[in-house]
Amino acid sequence: MRVTELTFEGFRNLHPGRWQPDGGVNILYGDNAQGKTNLLEACWLFTGGRSFRGAKDSEMVQFGAEAAKLEMAFEAGGRSQDASITIRQRRSVLLNGVSLPSASKLAGTFCGVVFSPAHLSLIKDGPEGRRRFIDAAYCQLKPAYIGVLSEFHTALTQRNALLKQCREMGTLTPEMGDLLDLWDHTLAAASARLTAARQHYVRRLQPMATEIYRGLSLGRETFEVAWETPITAAPLPEMAAQWMDAYRQARRADVAVGFSTVGPHREDLIVTIQGQLARSYGSQGQQRSAVLALKLAEATLLEEVTDEKPVAFLDDVMSELDTSRQDYILNHIDGWQVFITCCEPSAALKNTAAKVFSVKQGVISE
Numbered sequence: 279m280r281v282t283e284l285t286f287e288g289f290r291n292l293h294p295g296r297w298q299p300d301g302g303v304n305i306l307y308g309d310n311a312q313g314k315t316n317l318l319e320a321c322w323l324f325t326g327g328r329s330f331r332g333a334k335d336s337e338m339v340q341f342g343a344e345a346a347k348l349e350m351a352f353e354a355g356g357r358s359q360d361a362s363i364t365i366r367q368r369r370s371v372l373l374n375g376v377s378l379p380s381a382s383k384l385a386g387t388f389c390g391v392v393f394s395p396a397h398l399s400l401i402k403d404g405p406e407g408r409r410r411f412i413d414a415a416y417c418q419l420k421p422a423y424i425g426v427l428s429e430f431h432t433a434l435t436q437r438n439a440l441l442k443q444c445r446e447m448g449t450l451t452p453e454m455g456d457l458l459d460l461w462d463h464t465l466a467a468a469s470a471r472l473t474a475a476r477q478h479y480v481r482r483l484q485p486m487a488t489e490i491y492r493g494l495s496l497g498r499e500t501f502e503v504a505w506e507t508p509i510t511a512a513p514l515p516e517m518a519a520q521w522m523d524a525y526r527q528a529r530r531a532d533v534a535v536g537f538s539t540v541g542p543h544r545e546d547l548i549v550t551i552q553g554q555l556a557r558s559y560g561s562q563g564q565q566r567s568a569v570l571a572l573k574l575a576e577a578t579l580l581e582e583v584t585d586e587k588p589v590a591f592l593d594d595v596m597s598e599l600d601t602s603r604q605d606y607i608l609n610h611i612d613g614w615q616v617f618i619t620c621c622e623p624s625a626a627l628k629n630t631a632a633k634v635f636s637v638k639q640g641v642i643s644e
């Protein structure tokens with residue numbers, strides 16, 4: 279997978295222009311607020327995802343401009359392809375000249391992974407971000423998983439609405455009890471599929487992430503990930519029965535608080551370095567390395583499935599990493615197309631065959 283050319287107009291602070299990156303490592307350097315992250319964000323939109331900064335579409339349109347227009351030529355699936363994205367109130371997308379019903383339909387055609395400092399929250403913050411990471415990564419591998427997720431969320435919302443009603447009425451009538459039985463069944467079936475998928479994904483992610491982290495730390499530190507759930511891995515009907523038991527047992531407490539206190543929405547990805555929780559005990563560099571190991575492992579899994587190396591967007595990844603960790607990143611991702619932003623190209627970056635571009639006031643130059 280390679281970006282061969284990007285054209286942009288009316289996007290953030292970027293001056294209208296055309297950019298041809300190298301097929302290997304590209305380093306974008308420049309002072310703060312010059313447009314380095316904006317450029318990565320523009321490329322990233324072609325994965326079909328939302329902005330990795332969590333920006334609304336309208337925020338990406340240049341101040342005072344009517345629309346943002348992006349065009350990308352890329353190689354994927356063994357051939358040259360092109361896509362264009364126009365952002366007005368909403369995004370409209372063309373892939374190889376054909377209009378797509380929604381921007382997310384680009385997913386699977388152009389694949390990438392992104393690391394941005396905001397992703398440090400993956401380790402630092404609560405479990406929600408970790409669940410989202412696993413769910414989103416698995417969606418890229420198996421688009422049908424989106425259906426499993428939405429089935430689960432619908433069932434959970436309905437069960438919660440009923441629980442809230444019970445709490446407000448201060449009672450659980452037999453009719454409501456029957457209805458709750460029904461929701462428990464639906465929710466347990468959806469929960470089992472969700473938990474099974476997440477366990478499966480984490481089992482595949484684990485060896486890759488461990489290996490990458492070992493390389494990053496020059497073999498000095500151990501790294502492990504595990505999926506935390508009250509449910510034991512088993513065939514789906516058995517897992518559904520386990521969730522059913524859990525919902526039954528929690529019913530009294532759930533009615534008292536008015537929502538579901540147990541379920542896959544309480545699961546977590548446990549990340550440990552040297553046997554200790556990375557979130558509580560990891561240093562800045564260790565936490566950064568942990569996120570990077572997870573992201574690169576995600577990309578490696580994606581490569582196994584699509585048979586192509588995804589493009590790696592590494593925004594401000596090098597700060598806080600010592601030279602050996604920087605070296606490892608540049609060598610491990612050898613053979614991939616990589617975009618790395620930084621303020622000053624460090625010694626490690628200068629020693630690679632990377633192509634270096636400067637970004638100044640929205641203008642990219644060699």
Ligand SMILES: Nc1ncnc2c1ncn2[C@@H]1O[C@H](COP(=O)(O)OP(=O)(O)OP(=O)(O)O)[C@@H](O)[C@H]1O
Pocket residue numbers: 289290291308309310311312313314315316317337338339340341594619621637
């Ligand atoms: N919609 C927009 N229209 C015009 N300018 C914008 C828009 N959105 C953001 N900007 C400007 O883009 C500038 C550069 O942003 P960007 O995040 O790409 O900087 P950067 O080069 O990555 O800097 P840093 O090194 O600090 O991360 C900011 O100063 C911001 O004000």
Ligand SMILES: [Mg+2]
Pocket residue numbers: 314315316593594619
């Ligand atoms: Mg930036």
